[in-house]
Amino acid sequence: MTAATATFVEMTRARRWRAFDRQLLVYLLLLIGFGVVMGYSANYQAIAGQSGLSQTVKSLIWIAVGLILFSVAASIDYHWLQTFATPIYLVVLGLLLATGLIGTNLFGAQMSISVIGLDFQFSEISKVLMIVVLATFLASRGERVGRLSTIAGAALLIVVPTFLVYRQPDLGTALVFVAILFGMLFMSGAGIGWLALLSGAAVALAPFAVGALQEYQRQRLFCFLNPATDPQGACYQLVQALNAVGSGGLLGQGLTAGRQNQLGFLPVQSTDFIFTVVAEELGFVGGAVLLALFGLLIWRVLRIGWGARDPLGSAVAAGLASMLLFQIAVNIGMVTGIMPVTGIPLPFITYGGSSTISLLFGMGILQSVRMHAWKPTF
């Protein structure tokens, strides 16, 4: 390597890091911080004598691991991922199968397996990995992206993992897969007519899908239409969540002071119902700030997507944006009673090591897309 080329490489690297999206990082850190604070409050049970600190320390460890993965992913050229798309896909299938076979039982669902004592939910990381797989496929379509075969191929790729998570049973993640597929196809330029037709077919088939659900899933699903149908049973969580959200008022009851939260009326408050704690303790103002942070984050993701150098980069961004938007809409929609209860985590806020790591890894890839949008010319 000559001195000239060495200087050129250094120069390129420096320019790339100058392209690093600092806004994205700031929003990420703010959201992570928000999540840590809310997780602490949700686990802080003065009455039960729990400080919630041990949980917080655990989540800080996960975040540290996640930030390392973020940096690694950011510094690697995302085009490498194309090379590994096939192995990644096989790994996803293998992990989901493994989870189905040896997963531990959490709320009656096989959703995680334990590695050296830490529970890891593969369905979380599989979402990001499937974004990479789909992006690689869509980028490979080139000029043929508008054809029906693009939609068919992408659907074929995602149908097996979707089925596997659905069988765990994890209806929420299965729906996220579908949302990712749709969003990526749409933003990658799939034929709008075909997409519309497909969406129509999906809506038409929805009643059959509902019929195939487990009884408990169906009951929870319909609570949001009228929570009063079974306030002590299937709709208990939703009724209590609405009470908590409403109790927050404009300014909230204060951190660790939410009565519904502290008295245990939100049985899974540190997981999917975490937004109720935000709403109860920080009020409408706190909820609006969180929504604004999410909005800004998605804005950055979409912005990087359309500024991407190639279809691969924009497809990755499209997948991440779809995933985030869908999860936020369904999760907050669920606890505010305008969406059915499905069990989808709120990105960065819901406590969970696998979710945090997966999201930060995905965001790292996005930074890589951003940093490689500039292509040195020879």
Added chain:
Amino acid sequence: MADLDAKATPLPSRARFVAASVAAVLVFGVLGGRLFQLQVVDGARYAARAEAARTVEVPIRAPRGLLFDREGRPLAVNTPSWTLYARPADLPTIESTRSAVLARAAQLSGVPVSVLRQRLAAFSGSPFDLLPLGHDISRDAALLIGEEQEQLPGITVGAEATRQYLDETGAPNGELLSHLVGYTGPVSRGELADLTALGYLRDDSIGRDGVESSFEAALRGTYGSELLERDAAGRPVKVLQRLSDPVPGKNLMLTVDARMQRIATETLEWGLKAAGVAQGVTIIMNPQTGEILAMVSLPTYDNNKFAAGISTTDFAAYLADPTKPLRNHAIADIYPPGSTFKLVTGLAALEEGVTTVSQRWPTYACYQIPDAPKGQCLFDWNHRGFGPLSIVDAYAKSSDTFFYQMAVGLGVDRLGSWAQELGFGERSGIRLPGEAAGTVISKAWAQSQGRPDVFTGELAQAGIGQNAIAVTPLQLLDAYAAVANGGHLMRPMIVRGETDANGNLIQSYAPEVIRDLPASAEDLRIMRIGTREVITTGHAGNIRDLRLPAALSGKTGTAEFGTPSAQGVLPFHSWFVAYLPSKPGATDATLAIITFTYSAVVRGNLSLEVVKYFLQQYFGLSQDLRRESQVTAN
């Protein structure tokens, strides 16, 4: 030089990204709007709903009122008792730890570990409920378990007030007064439907017998309530607000003198034992006020067993006993009054002009029933007759044939109506549960037997308290008390008034007159003279020799019942009713007594001997005139 923002090729999807951004803006708009609606617009409504779900109104029990005797001796008190509880949700889930906790709890409480496990296994309620594992554990055990609370997760002790019944010495011995005081017991599931509206709780107790039952409302007081905040598991977290203060139950003073009750019990027990019988009654009353000073019904029962939660075997034994220890025979059962009823027939005959005080009537060995075939006659008790007698002598000698004539002369309507005037055939209204009304002869009674009218023989027999007359011992005593006090039928009283916590009377209840008898003072005096003559010249035996500070007046009675024995002899009950005026015929008696013994078939009058013994004991006489040979069972 390349431009950072320059793209190699313009991507066709840029418009799609713009569309996606618009979709995102819409999503966030909807979420934000929904949040605004829930929190700012409808926030107050949801907050109220959340609070209602979190808070619960919890009753505060009021201490039950105490019971005292007329001298201020405590008869019913509340003592703390300790119960061992488990909250299944808080018990260790690891089997070895759980076993250790249960073993230690068993060791400390004295409840066998097998019982603990059995009760836990049988429990089907919420795991957050407190499950009683053992009642009445010792105070020391309760304190020890309290100290080891940290090492015994899920195990706790609770203190409750348990009723304890005392005798005249203050010892926990409820048998002395169980029929009067009664007992409290748990509210049954069936009753709860009606009682919930009155503020009774699922694990509440209620008065079951005696004053505990009849004065339930006063003794119970009024429960208060407070608003508690609780967690999702239902465990109380803090008191938000006191809604109403509990009002303690009223402390009541009974009219009974526990020491007199003891003497009455012991003297009756002596008589029953001597005659080899089990059932008997002694009642003592103040004729001026109707206050019951003692009321003994033997056999009795132990109300402390009920207060502590009676075992099934104990309860079954009480129920199976043919002498019915759970019944207060003084008010709940009716018997033929026999010759004691001649007071009624005599008074009615004077009032209705059937006879004058000086008119002499023949008496017979056997009285020919007027409209019956010749030869159908009713014997006098001595089977000889007494010759011609005036009413006072006839009453003193208890001539049956004299009073057959009086009854026939009166007719069924007039005899029945005078019996009713004196309180027979209706409940006296004493504030004790289970009182019987009794039977008085009447045309209606005959018609209920399927006949147009009573037979003359029945009417004659009713005149001597047989056949169509049945009374409670209390009714009979009250009738004699009415004659003794100058003609006022008093409502028998069992509660004298309300007291402070130390048994000092702070409000007394007024005596109540049921009715003034429509009889002349002179006729009443004649009957009082008659009762005095029973003692002095009649056949009441040596009781006249008691050196009493009063002119003892009274009447014996022997009432046949049931079916004749192989020798053609009917079994009989014996009665003796008496009162103590200052001089013959006076209306100032403050003590009247009746003793009834059930089926005491002995030569003498067992009840008379019991009353004699009572008077000796009560007045501390050095005499002992009991005639044991007369009352000893053959």
